[in-house]
Amino acid sequence: MTTPRPDRLPHEKGFHISWDQIHRDSRALAWRLDGHGPGENGTWRGICAITRGGMVPASILARELDIRTIDTIGVKSYDHNQQSGLEVLNQPDPDFMKDGEGILIVDDLVDSGKTLELVRQMYPKAHFATVYAKPKGRVQVDTFITEVSQDTWIFFPWDMALQYVEPYRGRE
Ligand SMILES: O=P(O)(O)OC[C@H]1O[C@H](OP(=O)(O)OP(=O)(O)O)[C@H](O)[C@@H]1O
Ligand code: HPA
Numbered sequence: 185m186t187t188p189r190p191d192r193l194p195h196e197k198g199f200h201i202s203w204d205q206i207h208r209d210s211r212a213l214a215w216r217l218d219g220h221g222p223g224e225n226g227t228w229r230g231i232c233a234i235t236r237g238g239m240v241p242a243s244i245l246a247r248e249l250d251i252r253t254i255d256t257i258g259v260k261s262y263d264h265n266q267q268s269g270l271e272v273l274n275q276p277d278p279d280f281m282k283d284g285e286g287i288l289i290v291d292d293l294v295d296s297g298k299t300l301e302l303v304r305q306m307y308p309k310a311h312f313a314t315v316y317a318k319p320k321g322r323v324q325v326d327t328f329i330t331e332v333s334q335d336t337w338i339f340f341p342w343d344m345a346l347q348y349v350e351p352y353r354g355r356e
């Protein structure tokens with residue numbers, strides 16, 4: 185008797201990103217942004233990473249674009265009286281950020297767009313860059329590399345580990 189085939193194979197339930205892949209995609213993002221800043225020869229004034237997910241791409245962008253002035257903004261999703269909202273946990277240096285002009289604000293992905301919407305209100309002149317984007321939040325991003333469907337969950341390498349899996353035909 186053959187085992188019935190599930191609608192989706194295990195690897196199709198999410199988009200699993202390796203370290204190599206995030207490195208390549210973040211480099212592609214850097215190359216797309218290079219020379220498009222408002223400074224002399226298209227330079228950018230600095231980078232602000234949205235923690236925590238934005239820190240890995242921000243580090244790769246900083247290396248490729250030779251940017252050494254980097255700050256962070258901490259944004260956390262929270263639930264309060266069954267209404268979900270966002271809370272800014274730490275603010276970057278206001279003298280560095282100003283209105284955001286010349287600053288690249290970097291995150292790993294945009295999903296609903298709520299995180300970027302909030303940060304955009306704070307720094308309206310910044311350039312918003314993410315490595316991955318889902319359709320709902322795409323309007324909030326100025327530059328991104330890869331779009332995935334809204335029902336795809338992106339798994340990042342810092343949230344995963346290599347582990348043994350049963351052969352496909354051996355599974356329940
Ligand atoms: O477009 P949105 O629907 O707002 O979602 C995108 C945000 O959600 C994730 O961060 P999360 O708040 O899970 O925190 P983390 O970066 O610390 O993992 C991701 O890194 C983005 O920052
Ligand atoms: O698809 C996702 N993957 C990881 N973190 C996320 N936060 C919002 N959407 C996602």
Ligand SMILES: [Mg+2]
Nearest residue numbers: 235236237238
């Ligand atoms: Mg995040």
